[in-house]
Amino acid sequence: MAISQFNYIEEKFEALQTAHPNVLLNEVRQKGFQTYQTAGVPSCKNEEWRYTPVNNLFKQAFLFSDNKAAINAAFVDSVRLPESATANELVFVNGLYQPSLSTIRSANDEIVVLCMEAASADARFADILKAHLGKSSLYVQDGVHALNTSFINGGVFVYIPKNTQATLPLYVYQIADTVHHPVLAQPRSLIYLAESASLQLVEHYATSGNSDSFTNEIMEVVVAGNSVFEYYKVQNDDASANQVNTTHIRQIGKSYVHTVVITLSGGMIRNNTNIIMETPGNEAHMYGLYLLKGNTHADNHTLVDNREPHCFSNELYKGIMDDAATGVFSGKIYVRPHAQKTNAYQSNKNILLSEKATVNTKPQLEIFADDVKCSHGCTVGRLDEEALFYLRSRGIDAAQAKAMLLQAFANDVVEKIKIDSLRQHIETLIANRLSLQTN
Numbered sequence: 357m358a359i360s361q362f363n364y365i366e367e368k369f370e371a372l373q374t375a376h377p378n379v380l381l382n383e384v385r386q387k388g389f390q391t392y393q394t395a396g397v398p399s400c401k402n403e404e405w406r407y408t409p410v411n412n413l414f415k416q417a418f419l420f421s422d423n424k425a426a427i428n429a430a431f432v433d434s435v436r437l438p439e440s441a442t443a444n445e446l447v448f449v450n451g452l453y454q455p456s457l458s459t460i461r462s463a464n465d466e467i468v469v470l471c472m473e474a475a476s477a478d479a480r481f482a483d484i485l486k487a488h489l490g491k492s493s494l495y496v497q498d499g500v501h502a503l504n505t506s507f508i509n510g511g512v513f514v515y516i517p518k519n520t521q522a523t524l525p526l527y528v529y530q531i532a533d534t535v536h537h538p539v540l541a542q543p544r545s546l547i548y549l550a551e552s553a554s555l556q557l558v559e560h561y562a563t564s565g566n567s568d569s570f571t572n573e574i575m576e577v578v579v580a581g582n583s584v585f586e587y588y589k590v591q592n593d594d595a596s597a598n599q600v601n602t603t604h605i606r607q608i609g610k611s612y613v614h615t616v617v618i619t620l621s622g623g624m625i626r627n628n629t630n631i632i633m634e635t636p637g638n639e640a641h642m643y644g645l646y647l648l649k650g651n652t653h654a655d656n657h658t659l660v661d662n663r664e665p666h667c668f669s670n671e672l673y674k675g676i677m678d679d680a681a682t683g684v685f686s687g688k689i690y691v692r693p694h695a696q697k698t699n700a701y702q703s704n705k706n707i708l709l710s711e712k713a714t715v716n717t718k719p720q721l722e723i724f725a726d727d728v729k730c731s732h733g734c735t736v737g738r739l740d741e742e743a744l745f746y747l748r749s750r751g752i753d754a755a756q757a758k759a760m761l762l763q764a765f766a767n768d769v770v771e772k773i774k775i776d777s778l779r780q781h782i783e784t785l786i787a788n789r790l791s792l793q794t795n
Contacts, residue, residue, distance in 0.1 A: 365392075365503075365506075368420050368507070369385070369389050369506055369507065372385070372507060372509055373385060373386075376473065376509055378473055378476055378477075380476045380482070380485060380486060380489075381472065381473065381476060381508055381509075384489055384490045384505060384508060385505065385506050385507070385508055387490070387493070387505070388490070388493070388502045388503070388504070388505025388506040388507075388508075389502070389505075389506040391493065391497065391499070391502035391505070392499050392502035392503050392506050395497060395498055395499040395502060396499045397410065397411045397414050397498075397499045397500065398410060398411065398498045398499060398500065399411045402498070404498065404657070404686075405498070406716075407655060407682070407684045407716045408624065408626050408653065408655040408684060409624075410500060410600065410624070410626065412624075413570050413598055413624065416538060416568060416570075417537075417538055418538045418539060418540040418568070418569075418570050419537050419538065419539060419540065420507070420540055421449075421450030421451050421452060421539050421540065421541050421542070426533060426535065427447075427449045427454070427457070427531055427533050427564060428457075429457060431531070431564055432447055432457055432529065432531070435529065435531070435560070435562035436527075436529075437527060437558065437560055437590070437777075437778060437781060438777040438778070438780070438781050439777040440527055442461075442524060443461070443524050443525045443526065443527045443558075444459065444460050444461055444462055444467060444469075444522075444524050444525070444526045444527065445458055445459045445460075445526075445527045445528075445529065446458045446469065446512060446514075446526065446527070446528045446529070447529045447531065448510075448512075448528070448529065448530050448531065448541075448543045449531050449532075449533055450531075450532060450533055450539050450541045451510065451530075451540075451541030451542045451543040451544075451571065451572075451573075452509070452510030452541075452543075453471055453510050453511065453512045453543075455471070461524055462522065462523065462524050465517065465520070466516075466517070466520055466522055466523065467514065467515070467516055467520075467522055467526070467555075468481075468513075468514070468515040468516075468517070469512060469513070469514050469515075470512070470513045470515075471510065471511070471512060471513070472485070472489075472508065472510075472511035472512060472513050472544065472545075472546065474513075475513035475515075475546075481513060481515060484513075484515070484546075484548050484578075485513065485546065488546060488548065488576065488578050488606070489508075489546050489576065490505060490576075491576065491604070491606065492574060492576050492602060492604035492630070493505060495604065495630055495632070495659065495661075496602055496604070496628060496630070500572060500600050501574065501602060503542070503572060504542045504544060504572050504573070504574045504602075505544075505574070507542050508544045509544075510544075511543065511544035511545055511546070512544075512545045512546075513545070513546050513548075514526065514545065514546070514547045514548070514555075515548050515550070516547075516548070516549045516550060516553040516554070516555050516583075517550055517553065518550040518551045518552060518553065519550075519551070519552045519553070520550070520552075520553050520554075521553070521554045522553070522554060522555045522556070525555075525556035525557065525558055525775060526555060526556065526557045526558070527558045527560065528545075528557065528558065528559045528560070529560055529561075529562065530543055530559060530560070530561045530562070530571060530573065531561075531562050531563070531564065532561075532562070532563045532564070532565075532569035532571060532597060533564050533565060534563060534564065534565035534566065534567035534568065534569050534596070535564060535565035535566075535567075536565070536567075537567055538567045538568045538569065538570075539567070539569050539570070540569075540570045540572065541569065541570070541571045541572070541573075542571075542572045542573070543571065543573045543574075543575075544573070544574050544575075545574075545575045545576070546575075546576050546577075546578075547575065547576070547577040547578070547585075548577075548578045548580075549577075549578065549579045549580055549583040549585055549611075550580050550583070551580045551581050551582055551583065551609065552581070552582040552583060553580070553583045553584075554583060554584040554585070555584075555585055555586070556586040556588075556774070556775060557585070557586065557587050557588070558588045558589075558590065558775065558778060559575075559587075559588070559589045559590065560590045560592075561590070561591055561592070561593045561597065561599065561622075562593060563593055563594045563596065563597045566596065567596065568596045568597075568598065568623070569596065569597050569598065570598045570599075570600075571597070571598070571599045571600070571601070572599075572600050573599070573600070573601045573602065574601075574602045574604070575601075575602070575603050575604070576604045576606075577603070577604065577605040577606070578606050578608055579605065579606065579607050579608065579609070579611040579613060580608055580609040580611065581608075581609025581610050581611060581635070582609065582610065582611065583609065583611045583612075584611065584612045584613075584614075585605065585611070585612070585613050585614070586613075586614045586615075586774060586775075587603065587605070587613075587614070587615040587616070588615075588616050588617075588618070588773060588775065588778060589601070589603070589615075589616070589617045589618065589627070590618050590620075590778075590782065591617075591618065591619040591620060591621070591622055591625060591627075591654075592618075592620040592621050592622075592785060593621060593622045594621075594622070594623075595621065595622065595623055595650060595651070595652070596623055597622045597623055598622070598623040598624045598625070599622060599623075599624075599625045599626065599627075600626045600628075601625075601626070601627050601628065602628040602630070603615070603627075603628065603629050603630070604628075604630045604632070605629075605630065605631045605632065605640075606632045606634060607631065607632065607633050607634055607635060607638040607640070608634050608635060609635050610635050610636065610637040610638060611635075611638060611639075612639050612640075613631055613638075613639070613640040613641070614640075614641045614772070614774070615629060615631075615640075615641070615642050615643065616643045616644070616645075616769065616772050616773050617629060617643070617644040617645070617656065618644075618645050618647075618769075618770070618773075618782055619644075619645070619646040619647070619648070619652075619654045619656075620647050620648075620785060620786075620789065621648075621649070621650070621652055622652055622654070623651075623652065623653070624653045625652070625653065625654045625655065626655045626657070627644075627654070627655070627656050627657065628657045628658075628659075629642060629644075629656070629657070629658045629659070630658070630659040630660075630661070631659070631660050631661070631669065632659075632661045632663065633660070633661060633662050633663055633664060633667045633669070633695075634663050634664065635664055636664040636665050636666045636667065637664075637666050637667065638664070638667045638668075639667070639668045639669070640660065640667075640668070640669045640670075641669070641670050641671075641772070642658060642660070642669070642670070642671040642672075642673075643671075643672050643673070643769045643772045644656050644658075644672075644673035644674070644685075644769065645673070645674050645675070645676075645766055645769040645770065646673075646674075646675045646676070646677075646683050647675075647676045647766060647786060647789060648675070648676070648677050648678065648681035648682070648683060648713075649677075649678040649679045649681055649789075650679050650680070650681060651679070651680050651681065652681045652682075653681070653682045653684075654675075654681075654682070654683055654684065655683075655684035655685075655686075656673055656683075656684065656685050656686070656687075657686045657687075658671060658673070658685075658686070658687040658688065658702075659687075659688045659689075659690070660688070660689045660690070660700060660702075661690045661692070662689070662690060662691045662692060662695040662698045662700060663692050663694070663695060664692075664694065664695055665694065665695050665696045665697045665698065666696075666697045666698070667695065667698050667699075667700075668698075668699045668700070669689070669699070669700045669701070670700075670701045671687060671689075671701065671702040671703065672703050672704075672705075672768065672769065673685050673687070673703070673704045673705075673769075674704070674705050674706070674765060674766065674768060674769050675704075675705070675706040675707070675715055676706075676707050676709065676762060676765065676766065677706065677707070677708050677709065677710070677713035677714065677715055678709040678710050678713055679710050679712060679713065680710070680712040680713065681710075681713050681714075682713070682714050682715070682716075683706060683713075683714070683715040683716070683717075684715070684716045684717070685704045685706075685715075685716075685717045685718065685719070685734070686717075686718045686719075686720070687702050687704065687718070687719045687720060687732070688720045688721075688722065689702055689720070689721050689722070689723075689730060689732065690722050690724075691721075691722070691723040691724060691725050691728055691730065692724055692725065693724045693725055694725070695725050695728070696725050696726075696727045696728065697727055697728070698725065698728040698729070698730065699728070699729045699730070700721075700728070700729075700730045700731075701730070701731050701732070702719050702721075702731070702732040702733075703719075703732070703733055703734070704717050704719055704733075704734040704735075705734070705735045705765075706734070706735065706736045706737070707737065707738060707739060707762070707765060708736065708737070708738055709738075709739075715736055717734040717736065718734075719732035719733060719734050720732070739758060739761055739762070740761065743761055744757050744758065744761065747760060747761070758790075759787075759790040759791055762790050763786065763787060763790055766786055767783075770782050770783055770786065
């Protein structure tokens with residue numbers, strides 16, 4: 357049955373509330389479902405979804421996920437990132453956290469990982485969930501986001517204690533099992549860094565099976581004072597894999613945030629990356645690269661909300677589109693009236709390699725303070741012919757020269773990955789892709 361049929365969604369929602377009663381989660385789910393009923397699924401008439409027809413996904417016969425997925429450890433091994441053996445690993449299958457496939461190698465005093473239901477019943481963490489779970493709904497109010505909130509189940513809570521530097525990165529694997537039927541997966545997580553904590557988090561996506569999948573994910577991150585949070589997203593999945601991902605980061609204390617989003621392949625992809633600066637002196641850096649071919653559609657929506665003074669943000673997103681691929685970038689920077697002395701910069705640069713490739717870019721500033729330094733800009737073009745000619749004149753053939761220029765263009769983003777093994781892995785994927793594309 358297609359998820360476009362409201363009766364099916366309502367039936368599944370009522371069944372979840374009954375089968376998994378939880379006072380805190382039931383309340384959050386109920387609010388989400390009410391928003392879904394009111395807002396519905398956005399169409400291209402909605403300005404925020406103008407270039408991404410997400411409503412088309414809701415016409416397909418996706419089924420809600422259950423906990424009966426057949427993914428085993430061997431498949432997880434086949435999709436692991438380099439040096440995963442020296443990382444903490446969380447595995448989600450069809451949106452549900454799988455403790456039996458996950459491995460926490462750090463001690464309990466360095467990182468705490470609990471299923472969300474257990475965390476909400478734990479006296480140490482219940483207040484954190486009550487205060488922070490669902491706050492992304494204040495910024496993302498469409499029906500797709502609300503649908504995830506309506507079905508919070510099998511999610512995970514991660515806690516980094518005060519004065520703790522997580523020595524191992526946290527790798528999160530989002531796996532879609534579509535062997536038997538198309539799947540709607542709705543992963544949910546809440547990450548909390550207490551004061552003077554640090555964490556490196558990597559998300560990676562993979563599919564088992566040939567049917568279509570739709571992963572509708574929300575990750576909420578709360579960063580307290582003097583903490584450092586690094587976030588890396590790697591999207592290199594099948595053409596049948598569709599995603600709407602919201603990463604909502606709140607800097608509730610003076611802290612440092614660093615994000616890199618790498619999109620190499622997939623079906624229809626939408627990434628919402630939000631950073632909310634709630635304390636004076638916050639700093640954030642946001643980077644993204646979408647290297648697309650075929651019919652892949654990647655839409656990057658970013659938001660930086662400067663709510664307090666003396667904050668700094670720097671944002672650079674780059675795109676390379678080939679074949680009939682489509683790239684979208686929409687970046688918003690808000691500077692609230694109270695946020696004087698804000699420094700905020702945003703840049704989006706794109707290269708089109710095909711007559712059929714397209715890109716839509718929309719950098720935006722909304723400034724309500726008068727003592728700020730802010731800028732934004734975008735470019736769309738083709739490879740520099742003079743640079744190509746220079747390389748050719750040095751004896752480099754056309755295909756190799758083209759690949760070299762594109763690799764250099766992408767490297768401005770890739771070099772921002774601070775985990776060496778991950779950066780080298782991405783560099784190899786890009787080099788292989790460009791070598792094939794330019795020959």
